[in-house]
Amino acid sequence: MNVSIIAIGDELLLGQVVDTNSGDIARIISAANWQVRQVTTIHDNAASIRKAVNEALAESEIVITTGGLGPTKDDITKPVLTEIFGGELRQDDSVLENVKKICANRQIELNELTASQAIVPTSCRVIQNTVGTAPIMWFEKDGKVLVAMPGVPFEMNEMMHNAVFPMLLKRFGGGVDIEHRVLLIYKVTESEIAERLARFEEELPPFLHLAYLPMQGYVTLRLDGIHTDSAYLKEVMDAKLKEVEEEFAANVVWNEDRPLAEIALILLRRNGLTLSTAESCSGGNIAHALTLIPNCSDCYLGGSVAYSNKIKINVLGVNPETIECYGAVSLPVAEQMVDGVIRRVTHTECGIATTGIAGPGGATPTKPVGTVCIAIRTPHRTLVDCFHFPGNRARIIERTTNIALIKLIRELRQLEREKRF
Amino acid sequence: MNVSIIAIGDELLLGQVVDTNSGDIARIISAANWQVRQVTTIHDNAASIRKAVNEALAESEIVITTGGLGPTKDDITKPVLTEIFGGELRQDDSVLENVKKICANRQIELNELTASQAIVPTSCRVIQNTVGTAPIMWFEKDGKVLVAMPGVPFEMNEMMHNAVFPMLLKRFGGGVDIEHRVLLIYKVTESEIAERLARFEEELPPFLHLAYLPMQGYVTLRLDGIHTDSAYLKEVMDAKLKEVEEEFAANVVWNEDRPLAEIALILLRRNGLTLSTAESCSGGNIAHALTLIPNCSDCYLGGSVAYSNKIKINVLGVNPETIECYGAVSLPVAEQMVDGVIRRVTHTECGIATTGIAGPGGATPTKPVGTVCIAIRTPHRTLVDCFHFPGNRARIIERTTNIALIKLIRELRQLEREKRF
Numbered sequence: 001m002n003v004s005i006i007a008i009g010d011e012l013l014l015g016q017v018v019d020t021n022s023g024d025i026a027r028i029i030s031a032a033n034w035q036v037r038q039v040t041t042i043h044d045n046a047a048s049i050r051k052a053v054n055e056a057l058a059e060s061e062i063v064i065t066t067g068g069l070g071p072t073k074d075d076i077t078k079p080v081l082t083e084i085f086g087g088e089l090r091q092d093d094s095v096l097e098n099v100k101k102i103c104a105n106r107q108i109e110l111n112e113l114t115a116s117q118a119i120v121p122t123s124c125r126v127i128q129n130t131v132g133t134a135p136i137m138w139f140e141k142d143g144k145v146l147v148a149m150p151g152v153p154f155e156m157n158e159m160m161h162n163a164v165f166p167m168l169l170k171r172f173g174g175g176v177d178i179e180h181r182v183l184l185i186y187k188v189t190e191s192e193i194a195e196r197l198a199r200f201e202e203e204l205p206p207f208l209h210l211a212y213l214p215m216q217g218y219v220t221l222r223l224d225g226i227h228t229d230s231a232y233l234k235e236v237m238d239a240k241l242k243e244v245e246e247e248f249a250a251n252v253v254w255n256e257d258r259p260l261a262e263i264a265l266i267l268l269r270r271n272g273l274t275l276s277t278a279e280s281c282s283g284g285n286i287a288h289a290l291t292l293i294p295n296c297s298d299c300y301l302g303g304s305v306a307y308s309n310k311i312k313i314n315v316l317g318v319n320p321e322t323i324e325c326y327g328a329v330s331l332p333v334a335e336q337m338v339d340g341v342i343r344r345v346t347h348t349e350c351g352i353a354t355t356g357i358a359g360p361g362g363a364t365p366t367k368p369v370g371t372v373c374i375a376i377r378t379p380h381r382t383l384v385d386c387f388h389f390p391g392n393r394a395r396i397i398e399r400t401t402n403i404a405l406i407k408l409i410r411e412l413r414q415l416e417r418e419k420r421f
Numbered sequence: 422m423n424v425s426i427i428a429i430g431d432e433l434l435l436g437q438v439v440d441t442n443s444g445d446i447a448r449i450i451s452a453a454n455w456q457v458r459q460v461t462t463i464h465d466n467a468a469s470i471r472k473a474v475n476e477a478l479a480e481s482e483i484v485i486t487t488g489g490l491g492p493t494k495d496d497i498t499k500p501v502l503t504e505i506f507g508g509e510l511r512q513d514d515s516v517l518e519n520v521k522k523i524c525a526n527r528q529i530e531l532n533e534l535t536a537s538q539a540i541v542p543t544s545c546r547v548i549q550n551t552v553g554t555a556p557i558m559w560f561e562k563d564g565k566v567l568v569a570m571p572g573v574p575f576e577m578n579e580m581m582h583n584a585v586f587p588m589l590l591k592r593f594g595g596g597v598d599i600e601h602r603v604l605l606i607y608k609v610t611e612s613e614i615a616e617r618l619a620r621f622e623e624e625l626p627p628f629l630h631l632a633y634l635p636m637q638g639y640v641t642l643r644l645d646g647i648h649t650d651s652a653y654l655k656e657v658m659d660a661k662l663k664e665v666e667e668e669f670a671a672n673v674v675w676n677e678d679r680p681l682a683e684i685a686l687i688l689l690r691r692n693g694l695t696l697s698t699a700e701s702c703s704g705g706n707i708a709h710a711l712t713l714i715p716n717c718s719d720c721y722l723g724g725s726v727a728y729s730n731k732i733k734i735n736v737l738g739v740n741p742e743t744i745e746c747y748g749a750v751s752l753p754v755a756e757q758m759v760d761g762v763i764r765r766v767t768h769t770e771c772g773i774a775t776t777g778i779a780g781p782g783g784a785t786p787t788k789p790v791g792t793v794c795i796a797i798r799t800p801h802r803t804l805v806d807c808f809h810f811p812g813n814r815a816r817i818i819e820r821t822t823n824i825a826l827i828k829l830i831r832e833l834r835q836l837e838r839e840k841r842f
Contacts, residue, residue: 011634013457014601015448016643016678020439022462027436036434038469039462041443048459070633071612106811113619114612131811133612152635154812180435191492191535191554198534212491213432214573222437257437277705277726283712284698284705287726291704294781294814302728304736305698305708308767311723315736315766345736346729360715390527390552391575393715 001034001172004056007041008049008068008077009151021066021149021156028165033178034062044068049080053146057084061144062168067151069134071113078121078137081148085139087123095120095135098128124148127167131158138167145171177230181241182257185248186218186406193219196247200240207233208240216395217402218253253406260405261289261296267412268299268350271421273379275408276346277303278316278337280328281356281372282400289401301346306337312355316340329355329367331384334375342377350412351377352404356389358396372400376407380420383411422455422593425477428462429470429489429498430572442487442570442577449586454599455483465489470501474567478505482565483589488572490555492534499542499558502569506560508544516541516556519549545569548588552579559588566592598651602662603678606669607639607827614640617668621661628654629661637816638823639674674827681826682710682717688833689720689771692842694800696829697767698724699737699758701749702777702793703821710822722767727758733776737761750776750788752805755796763798771833772798773825777810779817793821797828801841804832 005025011017022039029036037060042048049068056063068077082089096118103110117133120126127136127147132155137148147164149156185193190212194201201210207227213220223241227233245252254263268275277286283305290300304315309328312318317340322332337353356372363369370389375382385407389399415421426446432438443460450457458481463469470489477484489498503510517539524531538554541547548557548568553576558569568585570577606614611633615622622631628648634641644662648654666673675684689696698707704726711721725736730749733739738761743753758774777793784790791810796803806828810820836842 007460010630010632010645011643012444013447013460014451014643014645015444015446015457016641017634018439018441018444023433023436023439025436026434030435036436037464038473039428039434039460041460041462043458052459070635071615108610108613111612111616113615154816189529191532192529194492194534195532209431211431213438214491220437222432222435224431224435279705279708280723283717283723284700284708284726285712287700287705287728288709288818291706291726291728291779292815292818296704297728297783300728302701302704302726302732304725305705305712305723307708307712307718307721307723311767315725346732358712362718394713395575397709397713 001062002037002060003029003034003062003064004037004060005039006052006056006063006065007039008044008065010044012041012067013043020153021151024153024157025064025066025160028160030178030180032165032169035178044076046076046080049077050084053080053084057141057144057146061172063144063146065146065148066156069148069150071117071133077148078119081137081139081146082121082123085121085123085141085146087121089119090122091118092120092126092135093118094128095126098135099133102129102133127159127163129155129159130162131155136164177227177233179225179233179237180257181223181237183221183241183244183248183255184218184253185221185251186253187251188219188248190214190219193221193248197244200243200247204240205236208237215402216399218406220257253409259289259293260402260409262293264405264408264412265290265293265296265299267409267416271412271416273350274299274301274348275350275352276301276341276348278306278341278351278353279303280306280312280337280354281358282354282397282404283307285397285401286352286354286404289405301348303341304345312337315345317344327364327367329357329371329373331373331386334373335382335384338375338377338382349379350408351375352408354400354404356396356400358393360393370396372396374400374404374407376404376411378411378415380415383407422483423458423481424450424455424483424485425458425481426460427473427477427484427486428460429465429486431465433462433488434464441574442572445574445578446485446487446581449581451599451601453586453590456599465497467497467501470498471505474501474505478562478565478567482593484565484567486567486569487577490569490571492538492554498569499540502558502560502567503542503544506542506544506562506567508542510540511543512539513541513547513556514539515549516547519556520554523550523554548580548584550576550580551583552576557585598648598654600646600654600658601678602644602658604642604662604665604669604676605639605674606642606672607674608672609640609669611635611640614642614669618665621664621668625661626657629658636823637820639827641678674830680710680714681823681830683714685826685829685833686711686714686717686720688830688837692833692837694771695720695722695769696771696773697722697762697769699727699762699772699774700724701727701733701758701775702779703775703818703825704728706818706822707773707775707825710826722769724762725766733758736766738765748785748788750778750792750794752794752807755794756803756805759796759798759803770800771829773829775821775825777817777821779814781814791817793817795821795825795828797825797832799832799836801836804828
């Protein structure tokens with residue numbers, strides 16, 4: 001099944017908003033064993049919408065549009081869809097009821113503009129938007145389906161998961177099986193992985209495909225397979241994945257496509273451990289990554305954003321003489337930070353501390369921008385490491401976050417293997 | 422000048438990686454007064470690349486491709502570009518030298534696969550990649566330019582800003598002026614803004630366009646203009662923006678398109694104030710937003726991620742009886758948190774504290790998911806507020822972060838107006 005996505009909105013083509021919708025839809029579509037053929041991002045004008053929709057309908061069985069449905073004047077998607085699918089624009093009372101309900105729930109007054117959301121083409125089947133005022137519109141023509149979704153990401157996601165996707169599954173069932181396997185690998189580059197897997201790739205059956213996705217500090221290796229025989233496909237893929245796992249045994253972080261923070265929390269939870277953080281250069285981003293994961297609070301207690309030396313000294317108990325002697329970005333300071341957050345603040349079993357120079361300022365002759373010290377504490381030992389990360393501020397913060405979590409994950413897995421818990 | 426962007430990569434169409442490159446390029450292109458006509462995201466296969474490139478060349482003067490240039494087997498962009506622009510694939514010694522240098526700097530061994538990056542079409546002009554091994558390729562044909570860029574975001578950004586964009590500016594100069602004006606507005610919905618600006622919009626000259634971008638907790642209002650007379654355009658736009666600012670005087674957060682954290686830091690800096698944070702439900706995300714801004718350390722000292730009650734009590738000095746009596750998610754606890762982080766931890770003049778229920782668990786009959794208490798402290802007073810935010814965990818965390826920063830920004834501007842600093 002081929003799917004085309006059309007993202008509508010001037011703001012996307014001005015770069016003022018990053019289009020996360022298309023990726024979210026693509027993930028759902030891939031899970032259904034269908035293929036996203038193309039994403040087309042276009043301006044909010046009739047000519048662009050008309051052209052993109054007609055091209056997409058010619059090449060795909062399913063077309064999903066996002067955006068261009070808001071109550072404001074720059075929205076002109078509905079008239080174009082009426083022109084393509086026929087019928088006329090008319091008020092739909094069930095939509096008006098829904099818009100009224102949404103406004104009442106949010107305690108906002110229903111104005112004329114919002115009420116105009118209820119005007120929809122008579123050629124579409126309306127799917128009521130339970131989390132916003134823009135109705136979802138389902139069109140059919142020559143056996144093909146176009147679904148017009150709102151552009152606000154949470155509305156799109158909510159309605160895609162709970163209404164549109166189940167309806168698409170019901171409408172178009174069956175077909176081939178598409179499977180994915182993932183390995184997160186660190187400490188080897190994309191090229192080195194490719195070289196070591198050159199023969200493996202040559203010998204891959206034609207229905208399998210290996211891809212490399214370089215992330216900040218690690219590589220996501222993805223094996224994709226497509227076959228009509230689902231059981232056979234799974235068997236071959238599991239065997240192939242095992243080969244790769246054996247080749248990179250020393251470098252594998254995890255064998256699922258999950259956020260690193262979630263993996264760390266899984267390992268902490270199954271070993272009954274708690275964690276806290278003391279962040280200088282990563283500035284709260286490790287805490288943020290952990291607290292994005294639901295139910296993190298049973299393992300992650302919190303910690304300190306020790307951006308200034310004053311906090312390092314007063315809260316974490318770092319020795320001012322150590323800072324004087326080695327500098328704030330140093331292995332002894334990282335070690336005292338992780339010790340301090342655990343001993344003085346949180347009393348957790350595990351801890352992470354970071355101190356580094358994220359730039360653009362702050363570099364010294366011996367410590368260039370990108371110098372980062374990370375300390376990892378588990379009940380059995382403390383690991384401290386110094387790194388030199390490339391890139392700009394945001395990239396150094398992201399890489400510090402990822403490497404700190406990877407170090408903790410690797411250490412917890414190592415201790416599990418040694419049956420130390 | 423029309424620009425088309427083609428993002429190449431299976432991972433984008435599987436939703437495993439969000440395409441940030443296209444938005445980054447669009448922002449740069451918009452700054453040059455050129456227009457991104459379309460972004461097309463396609464699979465890493467010859468037929469898709471051939472079709473997208475030919476279509477883009479037919480419709481735009483400038484075509485920028487990203488991705489499909491890595492050293493691994495799934496990259497087939499170069500042969501297709503050779504087919505379209507002529508010449509043949511041959512090793513370029515200057516690229517090989519550059520690849521060797523990059524590998525040496527990163528202390529990685531040069532393998533055969535990485536060395537193959539030096540094989541480029543003879544029809545292109547090579548731009549050496551200073552931050553990665555994939556060369557940038559500049560093609561010309563019938564007065565049109567195609568630039569093939571690597572897909573790794575930091576490489577693409579670095580090379581776009583420092584090499585490709587200046588070269589494009591030199592190659593295609595002049596043309597019309599495109600200007601943007603921005604207002605960040607909160608506490609009014611997109612529809613309400615649209616209704617109050619209906620007449621204003623009707624009266625806008627045809628070369629101006631107003632757009633609404635709903636964010637988490639606020640709306641970005643953008644006025645776009647395009648005109649051959651740059652001075653006239655600027656004059657009209659400034660006058661029009663002033664009208665909108667007057668209409669929403671009570672709701673304007675700022676009149677530039679900057680991150681909220683950066684705006685807060687600007688206000689703190691110009692009033693000689695320092696800030697710290699005590700985050701429960703926002704889990705470090707406010708600290709992360711602040712520390713993403715370069716040179717934040719002169720105003721932002723750090724703080725506490727007080728996810729557990731233990732940390733609220735031990736580190737911030739929140740009274741256990743207050744938690745017992747009102748619950749951890751309550752106005753008195755938020756107030757004690759901001760007081761504690763300033764008095765006991767950081768000794769800053771300003772502070773932000775958050776405590777709330779980000780879900781999906783943790784709700785009580787009186788405190789549903791989305792209940793968030795925020796305390797803002799300035800040298801003159803403490804503001805505490807309770808909110809009920811809609812949406813899922815990530816959305817509640819983002820909205821908490823934005824609203825906390827907006828409250829601080831508004832309070833600092835208010836105190837500035839009252840000349841209290």
